Amino acid sequence: MKTYPIGKVLPCLLLLFAAFFLGRGVAWAKVQLKPASGMTMKQENWGLGFGKEGEKPTGNASVSELAKENAYFLSDTKEKKLYLTFDCGYENGNTEKILDALKKHNATATFFVVGHFLETAPNLVQRMVQEGHTVGNHTYHHPDMSKISTLEEFRKELDSTKTLYQQVTGEEMPYYYRPPQGKYNKENLEMAKSLGYATFFWSLAYVDWKTDAQPSREEALSKLTKRVHPGAIVLLHNTSKTNGDILDELLSKWEDMGYTFAPLSDFTNT
Secondary structure, eight states, X not given: OOOOOHHHHHHHHHHHHHHHHHHHHHHHHHHHOOOOTTOOOOOEEOOEEOOSTTSOOEESSOHHHHHTTTEESBOOOSSOEEEEEEEESOXXXXXXXXXXXXXXXXXXXXXXXXXXXXXXXXXXXXXXXXXXXXXXXXXXXXXXXXXXXXXXXHHHHHHHHHHHHHHHHSSOOOSEEOOGGGXXXXXXXXXXXXXXXXXXXXXXXXXOOOTTSOOOHHHHHHHHHHSOOTTEEEEEETTOHHHHHHHHHHHHHHXXXXXXXXXXXXXXXX
């Protein structure tokens, strides 16, 4: 067997050991790296999982997890209460029908409005307030808020809506916020909370926002009565012709099932 002088072997061994530990050091350093500030944060889309008819759905997060961030999607109650909410992106002739139906049933709702709705339909916003409804903040430009990484930008979207609301109504806007399209992340919830807002998702909704593909009366009533549950935060869109046409009948059906209508202030104790 061929042998090598120790003077030649030892340097080679030292180089091997050095390379080994250096590699471990680089790997360890990579594990310790953190994302740089200002990077896009992880996006979540609010979603629901349904079980048996009449049972409460599950959400992306639990009731207790969301409550830590002053956020809600349903009430953890056995009482047959419903919380009616409408997202108002623009006005296309259905909001008056919706308000008429709510007035007939003496039901209060929360309307989450954007800047465009405040600009183009101030008379309807004034009517909402006069008839005892709540008007919440749906941001000014309806952007994907999960892509906003700074509190300054986040605040600007909400403050712009709040300022215009005050100009239209002469009142301060309630600190109720709904993320456009249900897009959010944990940092967004923390930002909203730091600004004093309660964030509201939903536990009952259906595909009603496609104005060129509206659901039939039968389809809408079936989905909204079969999936209804105690403590539901209901999301409907004011742009839906179907909603304007069926709301009176829908509210009657829910009342026949033993449901009453309550304000979102139940969640915030205000």
